[in-house]
Amino acid sequence: MAPKVLISDKLSDAAVQIFKDRGIDVDFKPDLGKDKDALLKVIGDYDGLAIRSATKATAKIIEAAKNLKVIGRAGIGTDNIDKEAASKAGIIVMNTPFGNMITTAEHAIAMMFAVARQIPEASTSTHAGKWEKSKFMGVELTGKTLGVIGAGNIGGIVCDRARGLKMKVLAYDPFLGEEKAEKMGVKKVDLAELLAHADFITLHVPFTDQTANILSRENIAKMKKGVRIINCARGGLVDEEALAEALKSGHVAGAAFDVFAVEPATDSPLFNLPNVVVTPHLGAATTEAQENVALQVAEQMSDYLLTGAVSNALNMPSVTAEEAKVMGPWIELAGHLGNFTGQMTDEPIKAINILYDGEASSMNLEALTAATIAGIMKKVNPDTNMVSAPVIAKERGIQVSTTKQDQSGTFDGYIKVTVVTGKRERSVAGTVFSDGKPRFIQIKGINIDAEIGEHMVYTTNEDVPGIIGALGQTMGDNGVNIANFTLGRKEAKGEAIALLYVDEPVPAKALDALIATGKFTQVKPLTFDVR
Structure with missing residues (x-):
């Protein structure tokens, strides 16, 4: 289904045509922005809102905009947009600083x-x-x-x-x-x-x-x-x-x-x-400038809605179309790493430390960091995204730090995420293979090679015989099909972990049955948004 954009202020016909030419469903209602009640009634139907200065994107409007992903301001000033409310709602706010x-x-x-x-x-x-x-x-x-x-x-x-x-x-x-x-x-x-x-x-x-x-x-x-x-x-x-x-x-x-x-x-x-x-705020009041900013905002919004490219956003790191193509799997990986640590952490988080190694260190780290935080914060709010996550983390007083280093191991690059609470630190690392698929490569300092699936089960245990049998038998007895199975350990007879990638959500009775075997110190079901 094509994205749907509302233009609620006066924009040029050429700007409207850009949306249409890019395959976006656009409603051009240049006087709607002056009627806040009428705007409030319809804003929930749109993925994008293109405005000038007449439309006031207030917190109330944003709250009603349940499907809105981006607000584009044709011009520099964004005083008519509640950017804090937009950020909390995960809505990107763009302007056009170069057109005028x-x-x-x-x-x-x-x-x-x-x-x-x-x-x-x-x-x-x-x-x-x-x-x-x-x-x-x-x-x-x-x-x-x-x-x-x-x-x-x-x-x-x-x-x-x-x-x-x-x-x-x-x-x-x-x-x-x-x-x-x-x-x-x-x-x-x-x-x-x-x-x-x-x-x-x-x-x-x-x-x-x-x-x-x-x-x-x-x-x-x-x-x-x-x-x-x-x-x-x-x-x-x-x-x-x-x-x-x-x-x-x-x-x-x-x-x-x-x-x-x-x-x-x-x-x-x-x-x-x-x-x-x-003069009455005429700085941008030329026909050339008004046309330029209108065309620019249409292109920027179209790029984001269709390709994920972010330009001139005030509450989100910029990501070019080229970066979006290359970084897509890495952004997905960052989200999975954050999601893993978020699901595994029950205590209040004090700090998030992210290490970027090799190839990953040369990418757009702001975007990768935002994706990581979004993954962690999804446990707090499933609707969290790369825009709203940093705001939520800041509100909770979570300290976020990043480190870059040259290639230091087997992989061309990897990302390691460490979450710090008042009781412990929990870390997980991952990379993107040549096939473009993200993988977990280390959990709690234990090396693994785990494909990431929508439904997974994580277990910890002592490295003793019978673990594989217990996992397979218990899952089989409860009708759970294992798609992939990864084991890892620090040393013989030491601490070990397992990650099961299963076809469907694991029923509670299967998890209870695993615990009842007495072989596992931890059993945790996990879910990931796999593309």
Whole structure:
């Protein structure tokens, strides 16, 4: 059955066609997102939801979206999506951060020109029939110093355009390396140096706990007198009250804002001040950008629903289509290893330690780790997936650590999962054979070679004669057919284990009969989601 996608905001016809061409059943209802009650009634029918900013994917909507697997936002901002609720529900949230980079960067440059030359005020004056040529004395950009806060995708484009305007560029970005800064032709500085020397300051960072109010009253006071500030990134990055006071005092010569702390912004301390240019969040408002993000979100959602490829997800590691093909068996293995330890563990889990060896260590470890945690957490919640599992683990205070190492044994690569509780540690390792099938290769430090089936039985015992006979006889007596049978031991007459792969769920009477033989110290039925 084809996946079903709802488009509840305005997207281009070309984006709708992409879904159709990829074989996805799509309902294009561009006004539905404005009616939350109507959306609530139908959202349970869909695997994917494509939106812009009008649709509000609230916790209530997400709770009703029982089949939803992905929400795609055509644009960067996802404030209209309850990402925490989506993550808990195992729903991937995607955006399109690259579709409007140039458009937003160009808007910032345009706003910088506008405030430097007081273009909006001059235009209004001239339209009114005045000829106030001497009133609107501007400043050149050439030779001035531009301070860029955030030199990522959009900020990097602004840096490039500013250098083309012969400006000196200072960049403050904790993630910008010296080598990268040198290639960009900018000087990497700390925030204090940027504030002290910049003639213009432009912001290009997301709104986070670290960036909220980054241009505070205190930091505005540290700026060079006569500075001009441009914000086309996110509202809440600048203390608007403090900035208004600095504009009135003349400490700040001008400001150009496309975004505000509260939107829609019908009132702001910055409104109606001289040499303040304001626009209604137009950073991405070009025909090219709107088309780009619409097409991009359609492609991303289609890729995920059809192939499992994840791009630009905010709550899930990205996995390319090529990675999905190669990693598929390894992701399945990681889930099985996690599922094994989860089913075997009855005490609260304190930590999960994952070792990636050889071939496995060169893969997308974020995705493999998410799959492992999902397998472990399935005992807590059968609906857990790679999106929701890390959230559940974090809520329970479980520490997750990963280690990589070069090939260290017989296999080209393997994954070893160790679960730590207050009483014990339990570990299991596995690999993927050349036939693409995951296998268990070690349990409790005991080497084995076990095929993984949907229904299995795990036993521990002392290595003594009669174990195979007891297992075969007891299963046979209770009508259980054994498809595969694996034994392992540490040493002769020491601890031993067995894994039985059986055709159907093992009835309780068969498990009781095994225990009644007196030969087994542990008998545990296991189930795995085998593809």
